[in-house]
Amino acid sequence: MASEKKKSTYISGRESRRISRFNRRVTRRLEKERADANKDPKLYTTQMKDPNNVVEFDNVCTYFFTDVGVVKAVDGVSYEIPVGKTVGVVGESGCGKSVTSLSLMQLLQRPTGQTVGGEIRFNLGDGSAYNIVNTPNAIMEKIRGNRISMIFQEPMTALNPVFRIGQQVDEVTQLHHPEMSKEDVKARTLQMLELVGIANKEGVYDMYPHELSGGMRQRVCIAIALACSPSLIIADEPTTALDVTIQAQILDLLQNLKDKLNSSIMLITHDLGVVAGMADYVVVMYAGRVVEKGTTDDIYHHPSHPYTIGLMKSKPVVGKKVEELYNIPGNVPNPVEMPNYCYFRDRCEMQCERCKGEYPPEIRISDTHIVTCYRYMDEGEVVGHPKSVDVEAL
Numbered sequence: 001m002a003s004e005k006k007k008s009t010y011i012s013g014r015e016s017r018r019i020s021r022f023n024r025r026v027t028r029r030l031e032k033e034r035a036d037a038n039k040d041p042k043l044y045t046t047q048m049k050d051p052n053n054v055v056e057f058d059n060v061c062t063y064f065f066t067d068v069g070v071v072k073a074v075d076g077v078s079y080e081i082p083v084g085k086t087v088g089v090v091g092e093s094g095c096g097k098s099v100t101s102l103s104l105m106q107l108l109q110r111p112t113g114q115t116v117g118g119e120i121r122f123n124l125g126d127g128s129a130y131n132i133v134n135t136p137n138a139i140m141e142k143i144r145g146n147r148i149s150m151i152f153q154e155p156m157t158a159l160n161p162v163f164r165i166g167q168q169v170d171e172v173t174q175l176h177h178p179e180m181s182k183e184d185v186k187a188r189t190l191q192m193l194e195l196v197g198i199a200n201k202e203g204v205y206d207m208y209p210h211e212l213s214g215g216m217r218q219r220v221c222i223a224i225a226l227a228c229s230p231s232l233i234i235a236d237e238p239t240t241a242l243d244v245t246i247q248a249q250i251l252d253l254l255q256n257l258k259d260k261l262n263s264s265i266m267l268i269t270h271d272l273g274v275v276a277g278m279a280d281y282v283v284v285m286y287a288g289r290v291v292e293k294g295t296t297d298d299i300y301h302h303p304s305h306p307y308t309i310g311l312m313k314s315k316p317v318v319g320k321k322v323e324e325l326y327n328i329p330g331n332v333p334n335p336v337e338m339p340n341y342c343y344f345r346d347r348c349e350m351q352c353e354r355c356k357g358e359y360p361p362e363i364r365i366s367d368t369h370i371v372t373c374y375r376y377m378d379e380g381e382v383v384g385h386p387k388s389v390d391v392e393a394l
Contacts, residue, residue: 011068023065026394027111037134044134046121053080054123054232054264055104060133061117061389062096062103069336073099075288076118076386078362081232083123086258086265088279088296090272090311094332096288097268098153101234104132104266105150106140117389122148125231146176149225150234155217159209165220166205169193172227192223197253215246222253229261236268251278272315276300281368284308287332287343289386290362294369304371306350338388342374350375361385 011019037043049056062074074096081087089097102108103115104122120132122143130139152158160168169189173180180188186205193201196219209217218238225233235254239247255278258265267279275282275296282299284292284307292305303309310328330347333339342348345355354360354374363380364370370383 016067019067019069023112026391027065027114029394030114030116031111034134034136038136038138044131044136044139046119046129046131047127048121048123048129050080051123051127052083053121054083055081055266056121057100057104057118058121059118059387060100060103060115060120061387062099062108062113062115063389063391064113066112066336070391071335072288072338072388073113073335074103075338075388077285077288077290078118078384078386079283079290079293081264081266082281083231083264084258084262085280086255086267086278087281087283088267088269088275089283089285090270090275091285092270092332094335095285097285098236100285101150101236101266101268105144105148105234106132106135106137107144107150116391116394117387123231142176145172145230146228147230148232148234149228149230150236151218151221151225151238153237153240155214155221156209158221159217161209163208164205165193165207165209165212169220169224169227172224176228188227189223192227193220195226195257196220196223197249198223215242215250218242218246218250219253222250222257226257226261230263232264232266233258234266234268237270238267239269239271239274247274254278272311284311287338288335289343290372291344292369292371292373294366298366298369302369304365304369304376305344305373306348307344309350342372359386 057077057079060074060077064071064073077096077100091097104120115133118133121129122132123129166189169192170185173185173188190201190205193204198204198216198219204212212220238254239250242250251274254265267275269275279296282294282296283290284299284305286307292299292308299308303312313326314328316325328347333343340358342355342360345351352375354377360372360374361382362370362372362384363376364383365376365380
């Protein structure tokens with residue numbers, strides 16, 4: 001058994017050198033294409049399919065070129081974030097939620113991490129849009145933190161420990177509004193600290209991150225994200241490591257600020273309770289792909305994909321006593337060697353004969369509800385297929 005496991009993970013010296021040469025060749029070409037986009041705006045300007053969306057992910061493929069092979073972290077992801085709405089993205093750790101948001105922000109660790117296929121269309125509000133996949137760094141620096149901002153997962157590591165809170169919030173406003181005076185920038189920062197519910201705003205302005213509690217640090221991260229009134233807020237696990245009372249305060253705060261600024265929120269979490277209370281739409285991801293998407297009512301009251309059903313069964317219910325919580329059997333497939341059939345098939349307890357075929361298409365089972373499962377092939381309408389990128393052809 002041990003020898004079989006060693007054999008499955010063993011890479012020879014020759015194979016390792018081949019992988020390294022391949023990675024260098026592909027990443028150099030992708031970086032050159034990105035540099036060429038600086039010369040011609042036509043390479044990164046596009047049109048939204050629906051002007052009522054702030055962002056459209058269209059078959060996005062983000063891969064990591066590692067020493068052991070190509071990791072397909074996000075592989076054919078498609079969904080939309082409507083203007084003024086909250087979209088919850090759920091799934092277990094490692095399913096591609098955060099990598100999708102980092103692809104949108106262009107914060108992937110390049111050249112190892114690359115968005116190799118698909119489009120991420122960001123609505124500029126004037127009828128045009130940017131394809132973020134090809135947008136050059138100079139343009140992204142004007143968008144990132146200004147039009148799109150992100151509340152990072154861990155406030156202690158997101159804040160710089162050697163700078164005071166005021167300096168870190170000031171920096172965002174100074175960068176995107178260089179015409180503002182120092183007094184105006186400080187007044188804006190104090191206004192943002194008050195907006196996120198910090199009573200002692202002048203005191204906190206001069207404090208260091210370690211002098212604040214987890215909830216206060218999280219509020220500062222939200223203040224930094226909202227300093228320029230963005231049209232899209234990406235909240236990546238905004239309530240991680242906070243106690244439930246502070247969680248509720250932070251979520252209420254986000255909801256109120258979204259309404260005040262008329263922003264959209266991309267809420268990334270694995271907490272199904274948080275999504276139920278905040279989101280208008282829900283996207284369920286598994287192994288780098290979207291397996292189900294719809295309104296919150298669709299997902300919570302009519303879960304259709306076996307993985308979503310398993311997630312719903314595994315959450316505790318108030319007033320219901322059980323011996324042990326349900327857990328989905330099996331493991332996620334190896335992201336370096338993904339199968340050519342449904343990624344959930346080996347763990348699924350609802351398999352049918354069609355499941356032995358290739359990866360299932362996206363099937364619309366109602367006006368707002370789409371699921372990737374063969375069990376609905378006869379009662380729904382096929383609306384698309386998630387497509388991988390052939391890395392050998394890059």
